[in-house]
Amino acid sequence: xxxxxxxxxxxxxxxxxxxxxxxxxxxxxxxxxxxxxxxxxxxxxxxxxxxxxxxxxxxxxxxxxxxxxxxxxxxxxxxxxxxxxxxxxxxxxxxxxxxxxxxxxxxxxxxxxxxxxxxxxxxxxxxxxxxxxxxxxxxxxxxxxxxxxxxxxxxxxxxxxxxxxxxxxxxxxxxxxxxxxxxxxxxxxxxxxxxxxxxxxxxxxxxxxxxxxxxxxxxxxxxxxxxxxxxxxxxxxxxxxxxxxxxxxxxxxxxxxxxxxxxxxxxxxxxxxxxxxxxxxxxxxxxxxxxxxxxxxxxxxxxxxxxxxxxxxxxxxxxxxxxxxxxxxxxxxxxxxxxxxxxxxxxxxxxxxxxxxxxxxxxxxxxxxxxxxxxxxxxxxxxxxxxxxxxxxxxxxxxxxxxxxxxxxxxxxxxxxxxxxxxxxxxxxxxxxxxxxxxxxxxxxxxxxxxxxxxx
Amino acid sequence: xxxxxxxxxxxxxxxxxxxxxxxxxxxxxxxxxxxxxxxxxxxxxxxxxxxxxxxxxxxxxxxxxxxxxxxxxxxxxxxxxxxxxxxxxxxxxxxxxxxxxxxxxxxxxxxxxxxxxxxxxxxxxxxxxxxxxxxxxxxxxxxxxxxxxxxxxxxxxxxxxxxxxxxxxxxxxxxxxxxxxxxxxxxxxxxxxxxxxxxxxxxxxxxxxxxxxxxxxxxxxxxxxxxxxxxxxxxxxxxxxxxxxxxxxxxxxxxxxxxxxxxxxxxxxxxxxxxxxxxxxxxxxxxxxxxxxxxxxxxxxxxxxxxxxxxxxxxxxxxxxxxxxxxxxxxxxxxxxxxxxxxxxxxxxxxxxxxxxxxxxxxxxxxxxxxxxxxxxxxxxxxxxxxxxxxxxxxxxxxxxxxxxxxxxxxxxxxxxxxxxxxxxxxxxxxxxxxxxxxxxxxxxxxxxxxxxxxx
Numbered sequence: 001x002x003x004x005x006x007x008x009x010x011x012x013x014x015x016x017x018x019x020x021x022x023x024x025x026x027x028x029x030x031x032x033x034x035x036x037x038x039x040x041x042x043x044x045x046x047x048x049x050x051x052x053x054x055x056x057x058x059x060x061x062x063x064x065x066x067x068x069x070x071x072x073x074x075x076x077x078x079x080x081x082x083x084x085x086x087x088x089x090x091x092x093x094x095x096x097x098x099x100x101x102x103x104x105x106x107x108x109x110x111x112x113x114x115x116x117x118x119x120x121x122x123x124x125x126x127x128x129x130x131x132x133x134x135x136x137x138x139x140x141x142x143x144x145x146x147x148x149x150x151x152x153x154x155x156x157x158x159x160x161x162x163x164x165x166x167x168x169x170x171x172x173x174x175x176x177x178x179x180x181x182x183x184x185x186x187x188x189x190x191x192x193x194x195x196x197x198x199x200x201x202x203x204x205x206x207x208x209x210x211x212x213x214x215x216x217x218x219x220x221x222x223x224x225x226x227x228x229x230x231x232x233x234x235x236x237x238x239x240x241x242x243x244x245x246x247x248x249x250x251x252x253x254x255x256x257x258x259x260x261x262x263x264x265x266x267x268x269x270x271x272x273x274x275x276x277x278x279x280x281x282x283x284x285x286x287x288x289x290x291x292x293x294x295x296x297x298x299x300x301x302x303x304x305x306x307x308x309x310x311x312x313x314x315x316x317x318x319x320x321x322x323x324x325x326x327x328x329x330x331x332x333x334x335x336x337x338x339x340x341x342x343x344x345x346x347x348x349x350x351x352x353x354x355x356x357x358x359x360x361x362x363x364x365x366x367x368x369x370x371x372x373x374x375x376x377x378x379x380x381x382x383x384x385x386x387x388x389x390x391x392x393x394x395x396x397x398x399x400x401x402x403x404x405x406x407x408x409x410x411x412x413x414x415x416x417x418x419x420x421x422x423x424x425x426x427x428x429x430x431x432x433x434x435x436x437x438x439x440x441x442x443x444x445x446x447x448x449x450x451x452x453x454x455x456x
Numbered sequence: 457x458x459x460x461x462x463x464x465x466x467x468x469x470x471x472x473x474x475x476x477x478x479x480x481x482x483x484x485x486x487x488x489x490x491x492x493x494x495x496x497x498x499x500x501x502x503x504x505x506x507x508x509x510x511x512x513x514x515x516x517x518x519x520x521x522x523x524x525x526x527x528x529x530x531x532x533x534x535x536x537x538x539x540x541x542x543x544x545x546x547x548x549x550x551x552x553x554x555x556x557x558x559x560x561x562x563x564x565x566x567x568x569x570x571x572x573x574x575x576x577x578x579x580x581x582x583x584x585x586x587x588x589x590x591x592x593x594x595x596x597x598x599x600x601x602x603x604x605x606x607x608x609x610x611x612x613x614x615x616x617x618x619x620x621x622x623x624x625x626x627x628x629x630x631x632x633x634x635x636x637x638x639x640x641x642x643x644x645x646x647x648x649x650x651x652x653x654x655x656x657x658x659x660x661x662x663x664x665x666x667x668x669x670x671x672x673x674x675x676x677x678x679x680x681x682x683x684x685x686x687x688x689x690x691x692x693x694x695x696x697x698x699x700x701x702x703x704x705x706x707x708x709x710x711x712x713x714x715x716x717x718x719x720x721x722x723x724x725x726x727x728x729x730x731x732x733x734x735x736x737x738x739x740x741x742x743x744x745x746x747x748x749x750x751x752x753x754x755x756x757x758x759x760x761x762x763x764x765x766x767x768x769x770x771x772x773x774x775x776x777x778x779x780x781x782x783x784x785x786x787x788x789x790x791x792x793x794x795x796x797x798x799x800x801x802x803x804x805x806x807x808x809x810x811x812x813x814x815x816x817x818x819x820x821x822x823x824x825x826x827x828x829x830x831x832x833x834x835x836x837x838x839x840x841x842x843x844x845x846x847x848x849x850x851x852x853x854x855x856x857x858x859x860x861x862x863x864x865x866x867x868x869x870x871x872x873x874x875x876x877x878x879x880x881x882x883x884x885x886x887x888x889x890x891x892x893x894x895x896x897x898x899x900x901x902x903x904x905x906x907x908x909x910x911x912x
Contacts, residue, residue, distance in 0.1 A: 102693055102697060102800050103798050103799040103800050104697065105798070147642045147646065149640050153639075153640065154639075157613075157617065158640060161617060170891075176885075176887045176891060177885075177888070178888065180798075181863065182863075182864060182865050183609075183796070183828035183829055183830070184609065184796050184825070184828050184830040184865075184869050185796060185865040185868060186603045186653050186867050186868065186869055186870070186871055187865045187872055187876075188872065188880060188884050188889075188892050189650065189653070189654055189658075189891075189892050189895055189896075190603065190616065190652060190653045190654070191650075191888070191891060193646050193649035194645065194647075194895075196646060197642050197646045198645055202645075213700060214697075214698055214700060237558055240560070241557060241558060241560065241670075242581075243670065244669065281738065281741075282737065282744075283740055283744070284739055284740060285737075285738040285739045340638050340641060342561070342637040342638060343558065343560075343639070344556070344558050372639035372640050373638060374639070374640040407636065408638060409636075410643050411641075412638070413640050413642055414642070415642055416642070420643075424643060424644060427643050427644075428643065428644050429632075429633075431630050432634065432644065432647070433644075435647060435899070436644050436645050436647070438898040439645055439895060439899075440645075442894040442897065443891070443895075454645075
């Protein structure tokens with residue numbers, strides 16, 4: 001790649017779109033996975049529109065240059081880690097949105113934060129449900145690229161359930177529209193769904209057509225402490241068997257204490273597990289659901305149960321739950337897991353992680369979207385202690401091995417990225433890996449789209 | 457293809473699995489689309505298990521024989537129309553199901569009827585929502601292959617929203633498991649979602665892992681008559697803007713009268729349009745939602761509004777709605793449309809269809825899943841009258857052209873099959889068609905899986 005070639009790219013894009021100054025590109029080398037092996041990109045392109053993205057992909061195809069698509073850079077699996085000699089293509093400047101309240105549809109550019117999509121919908125009395133804990137700082141484009149989840153997904157589903165269509169730029173720079181503002185549409189293969197969760201390996205999403213639903217009533221909340229993980233897990237199954245809670249979150253002993261250290265909510269520091277559940281059922285039904293959840297917790301040995309219909313009080317507990325990640329981060333460097341299992345394997349996963357923590361002699365704090373079996377064991381280590389860092393890495397692999405052994409997944413909502421790529425074949429098996437590769441090759445024959453992410 | 461080759465296939469399968477007697481194979485040449493140009497298959501294979509399907513696909517790959525997968529044969533777009541010299545591979549004998557009430561998951565073989573899946577779920581107090589009007593006679597495998605919809609989808613989503621995983625046999629006979637009993641799983645490309653709605657062109661589904669939800673309360677019902685289509689459509693938009701009805705169906709004047717001729721419900725034969733809406737909200741909330749729907753209908757000029765919280769009475773109206781297809785069938789041969797549009801274009805679609813009926817001088821009865829913009833104009837003609845049959849065919853194309861012009865789809869829930877294949881490029885455009893073909897070729901390089909369905 002010569003400087004002259006890069007000049008071509010600069011000429012094809014608006015002024016200031018291409019950054020090459022290392023002081024400026026440095027901030028685009030890593031995402032929140034903070035991969036120490038992140039590459040040094042040749043340039044960062046801040047696209048302003050679909051045409052900019054097309055120009056980048058045409059140029060990249062011509063010169064066989066790898067392109068790493070990037071939203072807000074809040075990814076947790078290294079899906080946006082820069083590749084040396086490649087382009088980081090960020091959509092952070094593509095931030096327009098329009099909401100049609102009659103058809104309940106939003107058309108959003110990828111650089112908007114999830115919270116901004118929610119806000120635009122709320123101005124029309126509507127709601128965009130998916131809510132990653134990072135919703136204030138993660139982009140809707142990244143949400144689509146990873147098929148992001150969140151807390152309310154236990155009742156309302158994940159990102160793919162709200163994406164009706166998209167504009168996507170393919171490897172060769174062709175821009176196509178998939179799906180559209182139609183609530184039912186089965187014309188042709190389900191390409192919209194294929195691109196959701198493809199982690200930038202098949203194309204670059206430049207616009208999303210999102211389904212919105214009417215705003216739901218404010219939620220009522222239950223907080224329950226348990227003397228054992230098994231009791232809490234049993235309560236989760238009892239609740240989800242008969243109800244559709246709007247949230248059903250789990251925190252283990254270590255997470256509870258990390259949060260208490262940080263935000264002082266008055267949580268029971270001696271509890272082995274805590275459940276946080278909500279009902280957003282309308283009218284008097286919320287009280288019935290809350291009563292049923294309280295009864296399920298009490299029946300399964302909860303040591304303390306607190307319920308409130310005050311939305312502000314409930315939100316404070318939700319904020320506490322969301323603060324686990326920064327609270328635990330204060331304890332050291334983190335390796336973030338995102339493993340999920342069939343619901344009935346949840347207790348075995350959580351107790352198995354406890355065993356791994358003990359065997360590897362590292363602290364692992366577990367928070368979980370318990371209602372859908374998706375857990376986030378957070379492995380804490382001191383990066384200046386090479387032995388502990390090694391043990392943390394070993395635990396990282398063992399947790400994924402355990403999830404796979406329990407019939408689970410190595411990633412419920414964060415994506416495979418680069419951090420978990422080596423474990424993917426163990427979950428999927430060689431035949432399914434081959435299917436993945438066939439589709440990747442069919443759509444990106446030169447392998448320039450996010451090489452090294454998800455697939456080797 | 458020699459007789460000796462077919463003997464190989466017979467030897468690889470259980471006794472009685474392979475039918476070649478024309479008297480027996482005749483019933484497998486057409487689906488409900490009743491394509492008069494259906495081919496004459498070399499044989500029909502009634503698979504009993506995944507291994508049977510693998511044996512067929514291995515043999516078919518070796519001999520380059522086309523295979524048309526078939527569920528219950530109730531498809532409406534010719535997706536299972538036999539190909540001359542090919543194999544019809546029916547899964548009608550694969551009928552096992554297991555339901556796990558703790559994890560709320562069913563594992564079902566493809567030959568079960570949708571109604572049987574619902575029944576198995578109901579035995580555990582659970583519900584499988586998607587409900588094509590043909591739910592008593594359509595197979596769950598066919599539902600997955602077409603991403604089938606139905607009446608409750610306006611609130612509860614379509615088939616793809618309930619499929620967590622599947623076993624699928626690929627063109628070369630390899631059986632793979634995609635997804636699984638995990639409520640969140642983003643490991644690898646979204647292959648499960650890609651196979652849903654692929655109409656047997658990418659593989660043969662031999663097992664489905666289905667998400668179930670707790671049974672919902674019995675529904676309350678509103679039936680409203682209108683003096684104009686526009687009024688009814690306005691009421692639909694007013695309702696769906698603020699509520700999530702569990703059903704929101706539309707019938708036009710011709711459909712109302714066809715149903716009255718057939719089942720005598722006491723519907724207003726002079727009405728230009730009828731809406732049938734339900735709320736299954738819990739407790740007192742249902743009454744609030746019903747009151748809001750009644751108010752919306754009255755505000756938008758309903759000439760008569762009837763509401764009931766008697767589930768049996770409501771179900772009678774639902775049965776009437778479901779009876780439109782057989783009732784209209786009594787009037788002549790049918791060409792069934794399945795066009796959908798963005799919600800705000802619904803009035804223009806319905807009035808446009810009226811114009812087409814007048815211009816082509818044919819009867820078109822319109823029923824619609826109005827709440828998600830998916831309509832079924834039923835074009836009635838006398839097949840012994842060549843001129844009328846021609847005019848019906850012309851109307852069939854014009855309705856799809858209109859839907860496309862309104863930003864809509866040629867198929868909301870039935871699939872493209874063979875009947876609508878020639879219109880698909882007009883909806884998708886050449887670039888998206890090319891994407892479809894690249895994936896088809898990557899997964900079925902010899903083109904033996906359902907050739908002629910969806911893609912040319």
